Each structure stands twice: as structure tokens, then as C-alpha cells.
Amino acid sequence: MDFVLIQFLTGLSNASALFLIASGLTVIFGVTRIVNFAHGSFYMLGAYLAWTIVRAFWDWGGREPYLFVLGVLAAAVVVGLIGVAMEMTLLRRIYRAPELFQLLATFGVVLMIQDATLAIWGPEDLPLPRPPWLRAFIDIAGSRFPRYDLILAIIGPVVLALLWLLFHRTRFGILVRAATQDREMVAALGVDQKKLFSGVFFLGSALAGLGGALVLPSQSANLQMDLSIIAEAFVVVVVGGMGSVTGAFLASLLIAEVQAFGIVLLPKITLVLVFLVMAAVLMVRPYGLLGKPQAHARAASGAVEPTLRPAPNILGLAGLAALLIAASAPFWAGAYAITVLIELAVFVLFAASLHLMMGPGGVVSFGHAAYFGLGAYGAALGLRYLALPMEAGLVAAPLFAGFFGVVFGVFVVRLSGVYLAMLTLAFAQIVWAATFQWVDVTGGDNGILGVWPSAWAADKSVYLWLALALCIGGTLLLRRFVFSPFGYGLRAARDSELRAEAIGLDTARLRLAAFAIAAAAAGLAGGVYAYAKGSVFPTYISIPKSVDALLMVLLGGVQTVTGPIVGAIAYHGLFVGILQATAYWRAALGLAIVVLVLAFPQGIAGFARDRWERARGLEAA
Amino acid sequence: MSAPVLEAVSLEKRFGGVHAVAGVSFRVAAGEMLALIGPNGAGKSTCFNLVNGQLRADGGEVRLGGQSLAGLRPRAIWRLGVGRTFQITATFASMTVRENVQMALISHRRMLWSFLARATDQFRAEAEALLAQVGMAEQAGRPCGVLAYGDLKRLELAIALANDPKLLLMDEPTAGMAPKERTALMDLTRGIVRARGLACLFTEHDMDVVFGQADRIIVMNRGRLIAEGTADQVRNDPAVREVYLGSGATSGGH
Amino acid sequence: MLSVSRLNAFYGRAHILHDVSLEAASGEVLVLLGRNGAGKSTTMKSIIGIVRPGAGSSVTFAGAEMAGRPPHEIARAGLGYVPEERRIFTDLTVMENLEVGRQAPREGLAPWTPERLFAIFPNLGRMRDRPGGRMSGGEQQMLTIARTLMGNPRLILLDEPSEGLAPVIVEEMANAIRQLKQEGLAVVLSEQNLHFAARVADRAVIIEKGTVRWQGTLATLEDEPEVKAQYLSV
Structure with a gap:
């Protein structure tokens, strides 16, 4: 019984930190409709800043508790101001952009903050020295429980109460709730949106900073804090219901308790457990515990998907020329160039598979790397346990990924918008966690090595041709699907679900089919990649890999069928270029993402098409 | 009168404590235009959505050509021959x-x-x-x-006719249109309904359209049918005047 | 009071409004007539700044230039806007909806308070703590007007106030508009319903394809059947 109580209290104290972060995220999302990826970075900054500020205070006035409190609050305020700075310089320019662009822009900020933190504080973990009062224990039912954790457990409910008062008893709070529903209308009633948004960003970011500062004594400031917390925070926000602070509180309790007991009872699957809880909640309540179906964020004037026209002939010729140049590379280029070209072919298919869902399907997957990775692991596991040769492995890869595409897709296609994106991210994290934690089967962090091609394809040149045939062939097939009755049905379901169902289309099944096809195609790309590298690792499934795919599609332009191809080539070129050029490649990549989002909101191909159509006076939709 | 194409029998629907549709029955025959009118919140939309499968009835039954539509989804109902247009065009x-x-x-x-x-x-x-x-x-x-x-409205009509329907459901077909366009669209609809022998059920706020185009009118208030009949019968019904038509305006707020 | 001249507006590449010019004096009810898609709503949205007017457009209100300023500044200058789709805050109560609309009192006008508004819209006074989402369409329409009045506007833009309302509610709406006129407010409304317009408005501006085609009093319009036939499909 004691064990239950202690674990329960541990859960409560973890829930508080989680709630602080998630409530900030959910408030920001509610009002600005921005899913702020950089929220985890604010949490991390809170910890680092508290480490610096609290230590400075202690050096000056001794290790007094009140100076710790002051330092934590100061860290929160500074993080709040950083949040406001980001809102004013970056987000203010892209409030009208599609939500995915906003997400990517904030991911660019994640990368920049990572490198900035590394430059300022260095790569080492930074623990806060703990004076005796921070290390004190109290007796609970005969067990020793850290007093600090008990204090943390109380902070969550206190913050919840304060937020409730803020939102129901102050004019600022009422305006925030109104703006959560319809910010344009709030502006038309004389409320300055900019101030409101900055205020909300300050509040949300400061909450994240406070969370980071408060966990510092029990953890330590480190560079992995941002992405590890953001996935959990997303889960809490989605489980609680996007935009609902009370929901975030309940969800953080649920998740933290599941973790607290899971770590004792089912230590092998703790990472998976959290996401399983999320999937279970969303099955019963698709919009989270206290969420409501999102009134589809009021489309700012006239944002309509354009009609699709087959590519002009000249584009086809250019594509053919590019393909011929790539295929002839063995005769004029070196080994490194061939490696790059193989990767390029893989990423073209990877991006095209995501595009099928995002473009015609209108389904934004935030965890597409899962299927890439499943394809790679499908081939590798086939080799390890069934001794499958490469030929069979390349068949197994899309089947394995496609199978999971169906399994996950069944849940995913019931949702829409941000919920859907978050659920795909959650599934990707499950797959990642499984490959990472299930060491006996997957080799964990060490991956699976020795995944080499069959003898006939061992030569790099031959493998390039094989990769081109499979990946470019696959991409062309996906293109064909887009223009088929199936592809039109998919677009119909995206354009107007109401009308689609009213003419007998089973929209959920259409989306599921698209999801499975996209997963299988990504799996094929992953399989080809595995044999090219000779190994597979959990990083194939990581969040940055999923973001890679999104960037390729968006860079190219989601509204054109050619977009993902152009995007994959441009992105990979950028990546290879930056990676070789600078030590701070994350910051450089982050900056590039931000600039691209600001400069090419339609993507490269979308931009080119717009010019093309303008020049010819074609009627735009 | 020939056998009805659409038959609604004692439909019931509750939302929480609200009795949105209470024992509503009506029939529509082939070639007939039936208008469903009533004040905002009277239960028209709910009633409409019970017929097209968007909502499930708590009681009663909807039959198409004698076949029960209970439990069928909108797309299945469409396959049985029901075409629809929407209040806010969906294309x-x-x-x-x-x-x-x-x-x-x-x-x-x-x-x-x-x-x-x-x-x-x-x-x-x-x-x-x-x-x-x-x-x-x-x-x-x-x-x-x-x-x-x-033109979007006309396109919707063409889409609704694509499955060669027996029944046409139109939710406020002329909302947001100018008077002449309204008449033109409904004349067109009426012509098609007659020529193809369809049954047509529509809701509408424009009394010119209702009185001018409908063969029969049913009036709902607070979830119940309060009147049924021809244009003249409905126009002169005191209960309808009180809850819906008002002090004598023949043309409402469209 | 309000003077719009050479107003142009665009949605992406589409040119929606072409040199629209119109004026509204204080205490006047002006109606914009025209078919759906003629540009009435866009005119209103451009005046309030939700749609950004094109270069060269001018919207002066109470002597100050409004074109190019953000919506909240225009609203604070005393221009109230009631959108077509009502757009009340469904999660907020009636009182909270009114609070969102509240702005500082305006010189020379008796400030609106919830109590004064409930005198005009008695229904609302009976449901102060009801969430907007649990009100009927007619009640929501009243709330959206009351909410805008809380900003103490000198002029109020009403986009299709009678759309989708039952004839009885439409009558209530007409009474409310006449009462606002008596309070000294200028009202600009858009309508497709000529009967309704004739009951409340002093003057009409007919818009078609984003261009002003005709202006004059409603009495004059009665005598011009060709105008009505050509632009209003009556």
C-alpha cells in the first residue's frame, strides 16, 4: 500500500511540471491556433536560465530558499519575454499561413535555440547544487518522500486555480477565451489582437519556463529536454482537448500517474505506454477529455485549393532530362555523388508518399518517418530472423510499413486537423520507442547492421539504377493515382466531406487507403535506404526525420503534384550543403526553414506555377 | 394518390433535455414538391437530417419506397436514390x-x-x-x-441528379439568392421534378418561393407539426400566422 | 459621417470591388442592395479593415482616414460591425459576449450598458448567463448587435441582418434598427430583401459586380422598375 501512495505522490509532482508546460501550449494554441514546437525549447531555456540565475543569486546572498523562488520566477519571466520576442519577430508574420507552416517555422526556432543553448552553456548536463533544504525528506506512511516533490505536487492545482480565475474573472481572460473562438471578430470589436497575442505568448512561454525551472533541482539542465518534453506535452494537450486548460490538468495527472506506475510495473514499455494511453483516450473521445470538435479555423478570406492540371509538357521533358543525368552519373561522377543521388531518389519517393496524404488527402501526418523506418526495419528484421535476401526484403519493406499504415490509419482517419497531426506523431513515437527500448529484437540504439544488397546489386552504380527504378517508378505511380478516380475521390473528401458523403463516397475508407498506400511507398523508400546504408537505426523514425519529409513537401509546394519532387531535391541539396559547411548546422538549417516559410509560403513549385499561370492568364480557383 | 416515395412516421429526436422533433409524420409522392417551414429552432433542420441519415431518430421511421432507412448512413441512403443540396453550397x-x-x-x-x-x-x-x-x-x-x-446552386442540383434519384432533398435551396434567381432555380427544379417524376422535400424561409412553388406545405413549431395543407390553407392558419408569418407580411425575411 | 471613395478590394488575384464610393450621414439608415456575391459584404469588410482596401482607396470616418488601419483601430474610432454569420462567442455567456464588445464611452453619446441594451432586446436580459451556443438563431442575431453596441459606435454596419430569420423575428429586427436610428446612430446595412430594406432604410446604394450602379432614396427606387429588374432581379 505504501508503494502505491509513494508512486501516486511521485506521479502528482511530475504531473505539475507537465501541466505547467501543457497549459502554456494549450493556451497559446487556443488563441493563436499555432502549435508551438518551440514550447519545449522554452521549457529547456527555463531550466538553463534558472541554473544561471539561481546560482548567481546564491553566490550573492547565500543559498536561501526565497532566492531560489525569486530565481525561478525571474527565469520564467525571461522565458516569457523570449516567447514574446519570437511572437513579434516571426509568428506575427505568419498568422495567416497554413498551420503546418507555422509548425515548421517554430521547429526552425527549436533548431536555433538548440544551437544557441549549446553555444552558451556547453554540451554538459548542468545540475543545480542542492543545499540541505532542497534535499529534505519527510516521512509518509513510513517511507521517505522528497519534500520538494511534495511542494511541486501542490503547485499544479494552485496554478490551475489561478488560471481559472484569470480566464473567468478578468477582462484579459474573457478576451482570450473569445479570441480562442474567433480572433477576427474580436479585432472587429476593437480589441488589439497584437497585444492580446503577445500577452498570451508571454503567459504561455512563462509557464513553460516556470516548468523547466521547477524541475531543475530534481533533474538537471540538458540539451535533450526540448524534444523529449514536447512530445509528452503534445500528448497531454491532445488527451486533455486542445485549448482546454482544465483538460490539460486532468490529462497531465493521467499521463504522469501512468508513467509513475508504469515505470515500476512495466519498465520495458514506459515510452510506449504513454502513447497507448493517448490512443485509447482518442478512440473513446476523439477530441480529448474536455475538447470540442474544432470549428474549422475560419479560413481567412478566399484560401481555396487550386484545381489540378496535368504538368505542362516542358516539365515532363525536364524531369526526363534530370532522370537521364542521374542515371548516367556512374559514367561521369564519383562515388560520393552516386551515394548522394541514391539518397535523393529515396527522398523523392519519401516526400511524394507524404504528399499523397497531405495534398490530395488533406491529411497532415506529423510522423511519416515511422513508415520510412518501418520499411527499413522490415527489411532488416527480415534479414535477421528470416534470412531474407535483398529482393525479398524490398518486397517486405512496403508490406511491413503498409500493414502498420492500416493499423494506425484506422485511428488516424477518424480525426482531422491538429488532432490528426498529433496522433500521427504519437504513433511515430510508439514505433520509435519500440525500436529504441526493445533491445533484444531491434538492437535498440545500436541498430541492426549488415543489411547489404545482394551480390548483383552490390556495385554502387547498379544500386543507383535499382534505386532510381524503384523510387522514381514508385513516385510516378503515386502521381498516376492522384489523377485517377481514387485520387479525385480523395480530393473530394478533402474539399467537402459533407458533399462527398452525400454522393456516396466513404471518406474514411478513402483516407485509410491513401494512408496505407503512402505508408507502403514510404516503406519502400526506407527499404531502399536501408540497403544503401547497410544498417538501420532508431533515428530513422525520429521527429526530425518526419520534419524532413514535411519540409521537402512544403518546400516544393503542397498544392502541386510536382512539388514534392522539387522539394526533395532542393531540401536534400540544402542539407548536404549546410551539413558540410558549418558546425552549427542546426541553427543554419533552422534559419533556412524560417526564411523559406516567410519567403515561399506556397513552396517553390507553387510559386513557379503561380507565375506560369499568371503569365498565361489562366483562371485561378 | 400513388404510393408515397418518402414516408416519415412518428419521428422523434431529443438532444439532452430538448425535444427537437416530437412525433412528426409526413409523406411525399412522386412528382410532388413538399415545403417544410417554421421558425428558427422549430426542428426543421433536425427533421431534415433525420430523413437524410445525418442524424439517427430516437423513435419512428423513415421509409423510401416502402424500405426502411433506419440506421443507414447518408452515403448508403444516397445509393438508394436520394439526391441532396445544402443550405450552404457544398461542392x-x-x-x-x-x-x-x-x-x-x-x-x-x-x-x-x-x-x-x-x-x-x-x-x-x-x-x-x-x-x-x-x-x-x-x-x-x-x-x-x-x-x-x-451557378453553384445549379451545379449542386446537377450533382444531386447524378445518381438518378427518386427523392430530392433541398435544404433552404434559395438562401442567399436574389428574388429572380430564386424563382428561376425553383422553376427549374419544379420542371425536373415533374419530368422525372421525383419527390422533392425542401425547407425554405422565402414565402414567395414556398407559396409559389410547393404543392403542399407542412409547418413545424417546437418540434411538432402544427399545420399541413396548400398555400392558402397554411397562409390563413391562425396558429401559423402567430408563430411564424407574423402580422400579415406575405414575404418574410427570406 | 462616413465617406467612402474609390474603394478597391482584392481576394488574391480577383478584383472584387471597383472604385466604390458612398456616403452615410449621422442619423441616417443606408442600405446596400445587390445580389449575392455583388460585393456588399466585401464593401463592409473593407470599411472595417478585415479586408485590406487597395491602394488609392479612401474611407474617412468622423473626419479621419481609416483605409489601411487595422480593424481594432477602426472599431475604436466608433465604427461598429455586425457580420453576416453572426459570429457570437458560443462558449461565452451573454454577459461575457457583451464584455468583449465593451469600449470606452464616446463623447456626446450616452454610453451603452447591458441594462440599456436589455431594454431594447428584452430576450437577452432573460438569459444573461446562458452560453451563446445555446441560443436560437434569432436570439444570436440580437446578441451580435447588442455586443457591437457595447463599443458605443457612432455608426453601425449590419451585414444581412434579416438573412435566415423567420418573418416574426424579421419584424423585431426592423423595430430594433428603427430604434437605433432614433438613438442618433447612423446605420449601414446590406440586404437582398427589398421589402425589409424599404421598411427601415432612408437611402439605398445598389452594388453589382463590385461597382456602384445606382444611388438614391428608397422612394425614388420604387419608381424605377428597370433599375430594380436589372440589378436586383425583382
């Missing part, structure tokens, strides 16, 4: 006018799950014939997103 904005109709035909002919054919080559002539019926032939190649409102 596929990223497609051309012709492609919108082709999409409906592709679904009707169960061609949806073909992956390699070109969608724009399917049922092209048929789509154009339907568009010609509603006077939209010359706009077939335009993106649907740039159409004028009245």
Missing part, C-alpha cells in the same frame, strides 16, 4: 464544374476504386448532359471555386 472547390459532376457519376457507377484510369475521361458526356439540363453547359470547364453563387 468540390479544387475541381472544375464538370469534374464535380463526374465525381458523382464515378461514385454512382462504382468506379471509385480504380487507380490507373484517368478520372477526367470518365462519363464526360453524361456529366455535360446533366450540366446542360441545369443550364451550366458553357461553364463546364471553369474551376468551381470561381462560380457565382446562383
Whole structure:
């Protein structure tokens, strides 16, 4: 019984930190409709800043508790101001952009903050020295429980109460709730949106900073804090219901308790457990515990998907020329160039598979790397346990990924918008966690090595041709699907679900089919990649890999069928270029993402098409 | 009178404590235009959505040509021959006018799950014939997103006719249109309903349209049917005047 | 009071309004007539700044230039806007909806308070703590007007106030508009319903394809059947 109580209290104290972060995220999302990826970075900054500020205070006035409190609050305020700075310089320019662009822009900020933190504080973990009062224990039912954790457990409910008062008893709070529903209308009633948004960003970011500062004594400031917390925070926000602070509180309790007991009872699957809880909640309540179906964020004037026209002939010729140049590379280029070209072919298919869902399907997957990775692991596991040769492995890869595409897709296609994106991210994290934690089967962090091609394809040149045939062939097939009755049905379901169902289309099944096809195609790309590298690792499934795919599609332009191809080539070129050029490649990549989002909101191909159509006076939709 | 195409029997629907539809029954025969009117919140939309399958009735039954529609989803009901238009037009904005109709035909002919054919080559002539019926032939190649409102309404009608329906459901078909366009659209509809022998059920706020086009009118208030009859009978019904028509305005707030 | 001249507006590449010019004096009820898609709503949205007017457009209100300023500044200058789709805050109560609309009192006008508004819209006074989402369409329409009045506007833009309302509610709406006129407010409304317009408005501006085609009093319009036939499809 004691064990239950202690674990329960541990859960409560973890829930508080989680709630602080998630409530900030959910408030920001509610009002600005921005899913702020950089929220985890604010949490991390809170910890680092508290480490610096609290230590400075202690050096000056001794290790007094009140100076710790002051330092934590100061860290929160500074993080709040950083949040406001980001809102004013970056987000203010892209409030009208599609939500995915906003997400990517904030991911660019994640990368920049990572490198900035590394430059300022260095790569080492930074623990806060703990004076005796921070290390004190109290007796609970005969067990020793850290007093600090008990204090943390109380902070969550206190913050919840304060937020409730803020939102129901102050004019600022009422305006925030109104703006959560319809910010344009709030502006038309004389409320300055900019101030409101900055205020909300300050509040949300400061909450994240406070969370980071408060966990510092029990953890330590480190560079992995941002992405590890953001996935959990997303889960809490989605489980609680996007935009609902009370929901975030309940969800953080649920998740933290599941973790607290899971770590004792089912230590092998703790990472998976959290996401399983999320999937279970969303099955019963698709919009989270206290969420409501999102009134589809009021489309700012006239944002309509354009009609699709087959590519002009000249584009086809250019594509053919590019393909011929790539295929002839063995005769004029070196080994490194061939490696790059193989990767390029893989990423073209990877991006095209995501595009099928995002473009015609209108389904934004935030965890597409899962299927890439499943394809790679499908081939590798086939080799390890069934001794499958490469030929069979390349068949197994899309089947394995496609199978999971169906399994996950069944849940995913019931949702829409941000919920859907978050659920795909959650599934990707499950797959990642499984490959990472299930060491006996997957080799964990060490991956699976020795995944080499069959003898006939061992030569790099031959493998390039094989990769081109499979990946470019696959991409062309996906293109064909887009223009088929199936592809039109998919677009119909995206354009107007109401009308689609009213003419007998089973929209959920259409989306599921698209999801499975996209997963299988990504799996094929992953399989080809595995044999090219000779190994597979959990990083194939990581969040940055999923973001890679999104960037390729968006860079190219989601509204054109050619977009993902152009995007994959441009992105990979950028990546290879930056990676070789600078030590701070994350910051450089982050900056590039931000600039691209600001400069090419339609993507490269979308931009080119717009010019093309303008020049010819074609009627735009 | 011939056997009804649509028959609603004692429909019931509750939302929480609200009795939105309470024991509503009506019939629509082939070739007949039946208008459903009533104040905002009277239960018209709920009633309408019970018929088209968007909502499930708590009691009672809807029958199409004698067959019960209980538990069927909207798309299954469509397959049985029910075409619909919406209060706020719902079309596929990223497609051309012709492609919108082709999409409906592709679904009707169960061609949806073909992956390699070109969608724009399917049922092209048929789509154009339907568009010609509603006077939209010359706009077939335009993106649907740039159409004028009245034309969108006509496109919706063409889409609704693509599955060769027995019953046409129109939710406020003339909302947001100018008086003459309204009459034109409803004249067109009436002509098609007569020619094809369809049954047509529509809701409407414009009394000119209701009194001018409907063969019969049913009036709802607070979830119940309070009157039924011809234009004159309904116009002179004191209960209808009190809750809906007001002090003598013949033309309402459309 | 309000003077719009050479107003142009665009949605992406589409040119929606072409040199629209119109004026509204204080205490006047002006109606914009025209078919759906003629540009009435866009005119209103451009005046309030939700749609950004094109270069060269001018919207002066109470002597100050409004074109190019953000919506909240225009609203604070005393221009109230009631959108077509009502757009009340469904999660907020009636009182909270009114609070969102509240702005500082305006010189020379008796400030609106919830109590004064409930005198005009008695229904609302009976449901102060009801969430907007649980009100009927007619009640929501009243709330959206009351909410805008809380900003103490000198002029109020009403986009299609009678759309989708039952005839009885439409009568209530007409009474409310006449009462606002008596309070000294200028009202600009858009309508497709000529009967309704004739009951409340002093003057009409007919818009078609984003261009002003005709202006004059409603009495004059009665005598011009060709105008009505050509632009209003009556």
C-alpha cells in the first residue's frame, strides 16, 4: 500500500511540471491556433536560465530558499519575454499561413535555440547544487518522500486555480477565451489582437519556463529536454482537448500517474505506454477529455485549393532530362555523388508518399518517418530472423510499413486537423520507442547492421539504377493515382466531406487507403535506404526525420503534384550543403526553414506555377 | 394518390433535455414538391437530417419506397436514390464544374476504386448532359471555386441528379439568392421534378418561393407539426400566422 | 459621417470591388442592395479593415482616414460591425459576449450598458448567463448587435441582418434598427430583401459586380422598375 501512495505522490509532482508546460501550449494554441514546437525549447531555456540565475543569486546572498523562488520566477519571466520576442519577430508574420507552416517555422526556432543553448552553456548536463533544504525528506506512511516533490505536487492545482480565475474573472481572460473562438471578430470589436497575442505568448512561454525551472533541482539542465518534453506535452494537450486548460490538468495527472506506475510495473514499455494511453483516450473521445470538435479555423478570406492540371509538357521533358543525368552519373561522377543521388531518389519517393496524404488527402501526418523506418526495419528484421535476401526484403519493406499504415490509419482517419497531426506523431513515437527500448529484437540504439544488397546489386552504380527504378517508378505511380478516380475521390473528401458523403463516397475508407498506400511507398523508400546504408537505426523514425519529409513537401509546394519532387531535391541539396559547411548546422538549417516559410509560403513549385499561370492568364480557383 | 416515395412516421429526436422533433409524420409522392417551414429552432433542420441519415431518430421511421432507412448512413441512403443540396453550397472547390459532376457519376457507377484510369475521361458526356439540363453547359470547364453563387446552386442540383434519384432533398435551396434567381432555380427544379417524376422535400424561409412553388406545405413549431395543407390553407392558419408569418407580411425575411 | 471613395478590394488575384464610393450621414439608415456575391459584404469588410482596401482607396470616418488601419483601430474610432454569420462567442455567456464588445464611452453619446441594451432586446436580459451556443438563431442575431453596441459606435454596419430569420423575428429586427436610428446612430446595412430594406432604410446604394450602379432614396427606387429588374432581379 505504501508503494502505491509513494508512486501516486511521485506521479502528482511530475504531473505539475507537465501541466505547467501543457497549459502554456494549450493556451497559446487556443488563441493563436499555432502549435508551438518551440514550447519545449522554452521549457529547456527555463531550466538553463534558472541554473544561471539561481546560482548567481546564491553566490550573492547565500543559498536561501526565497532566492531560489525569486530565481525561478525571474527565469520564467525571461522565458516569457523570449516567447514574446519570437511572437513579434516571426509568428506575427505568419498568422495567416497554413498551420503546418507555422509548425515548421517554430521547429526552425527549436533548431536555433538548440544551437544557441549549446553555444552558451556547453554540451554538459548542468545540475543545480542542492543545499540541505532542497534535499529534505519527510516521512509518509513510513517511507521517505522528497519534500520538494511534495511542494511541486501542490503547485499544479494552485496554478490551475489561478488560471481559472484569470480566464473567468478578468477582462484579459474573457478576451482570450473569445479570441480562442474567433480572433477576427474580436479585432472587429476593437480589441488589439497584437497585444492580446503577445500577452498570451508571454503567459504561455512563462509557464513553460516556470516548468523547466521547477524541475531543475530534481533533474538537471540538458540539451535533450526540448524534444523529449514536447512530445509528452503534445500528448497531454491532445488527451486533455486542445485549448482546454482544465483538460490539460486532468490529462497531465493521467499521463504522469501512468508513467509513475508504469515505470515500476512495466519498465520495458514506459515510452510506449504513454502513447497507448493517448490512443485509447482518442478512440473513446476523439477530441480529448474536455475538447470540442474544432470549428474549422475560419479560413481567412478566399484560401481555396487550386484545381489540378496535368504538368505542362516542358516539365515532363525536364524531369526526363534530370532522370537521364542521374542515371548516367556512374559514367561521369564519383562515388560520393552516386551515394548522394541514391539518397535523393529515396527522398523523392519519401516526400511524394507524404504528399499523397497531405495534398490530395488533406491529411497532415506529423510522423511519416515511422513508415520510412518501418520499411527499413522490415527489411532488416527480415534479414535477421528470416534470412531474407535483398529482393525479398524490398518486397517486405512496403508490406511491413503498409500493414502498420492500416493499423494506425484506422485511428488516424477518424480525426482531422491538429488532432490528426498529433496522433500521427504519437504513433511515430510508439514505433520509435519500440525500436529504441526493445533491445533484444531491434538492437535498440545500436541498430541492426549488415543489411547489404545482394551480390548483383552490390556495385554502387547498379544500386543507383535499382534505386532510381524503384523510387522514381514508385513516385510516378503515386502521381498516376492522384489523377485517377481514387485520387479525385480523395480530393473530394478533402474539399467537402459533407458533399462527398452525400454522393456516396466513404471518406474514411478513402483516407485509410491513401494512408496505407503512402505508408507502403514510404516503406519502400526506407527499404531502399536501408540497403544503401547497410544498417538501420532508431533515428530513422525520429521527429526530425518526419520534419524532413514535411519540409521537402512544403518546400516544393503542397498544392502541386510536382512539388514534392522539387522539394526533395532542393531540401536534400540544402542539407548536404549546410551539413558540410558549418558546425552549427542546426541553427543554419533552422534559419533556412524560417526564411523559406516567410519567403515561399506556397513552396517553390507553387510559386513557379503561380507565375506560369499568371503569365498565361489562366483562371485561378 | 400513388404510393408515397418518402414516408416519415412518428419521428422523434431529443438532444439532452430538448425535444427537437416530437412525433412528426409526413409523406411525399412522386412528382410532388413538399415545403417544410417554421421558425428558427422549430426542428426543421433536425427533421431534415433525420430523413437524410445525418442524424439517427430516437423513435419512428423513415421509409423510401416502402424500405426502411433506419440506421443507414447518408452515403448508403444516397445509393438508394436520394439526391441532396445544402443550405450552404457544398461542392468540390479544387475541381472544375464538370469534374464535380463526374465525381458523382464515378461514385454512382462504382468506379471509385480504380487507380490507373484517368478520372477526367470518365462519363464526360453524361456529366455535360446533366450540366446542360441545369443550364451550366458553357461553364463546364471553369474551376468551381470561381462560380457565382446562383451557378453553384445549379451545379449542386446537377450533382444531386447524378445518381438518378427518386427523392430530392433541398435544404433552404434559395438562401442567399436574389428574388429572380430564386424563382428561376425553383422553376427549374419544379420542371425536373415533374419530368422525372421525383419527390422533392425542401425547407425554405422565402414565402414567395414556398407559396409559389410547393404543392403542399407542412409547418413545424417546437418540434411538432402544427399545420399541413396548400398555400392558402397554411397562409390563413391562425396558429401559423402567430408563430411564424407574423402580422400579415406575405414575404418574410427570406 | 462616413465617406467612402474609390474603394478597391482584392481576394488574391480577383478584383472584387471597383472604385466604390458612398456616403452615410449621422442619423441616417443606408442600405446596400445587390445580389449575392455583388460585393456588399466585401464593401463592409473593407470599411472595417478585415479586408485590406487597395491602394488609392479612401474611407474617412468622423473626419479621419481609416483605409489601411487595422480593424481594432477602426472599431475604436466608433465604427461598429455586425457580420453576416453572426459570429457570437458560443462558449461565452451573454454577459461575457457583451464584455468583449465593451469600449470606452464616446463623447456626446450616452454610453451603452447591458441594462440599456436589455431594454431594447428584452430576450437577452432573460438569459444573461446562458452560453451563446445555446441560443436560437434569432436570439444570436440580437446578441451580435447588442455586443457591437457595447463599443458605443457612432455608426453601425449590419451585414444581412434579416438573412435566415423567420418573418416574426424579421419584424423585431426592423423595430430594433428603427430604434437605433432614433438613438442618433447612423446605420449601414446590406440586404437582398427589398421589402425589409424599404421598411427601415432612408437611402439605398445598389452594388453589382463590385461597382456602384445606382444611388438614391428608397422612394425614388420604387419608381424605377428597370433599375430594380436589372440589378436586383425583382
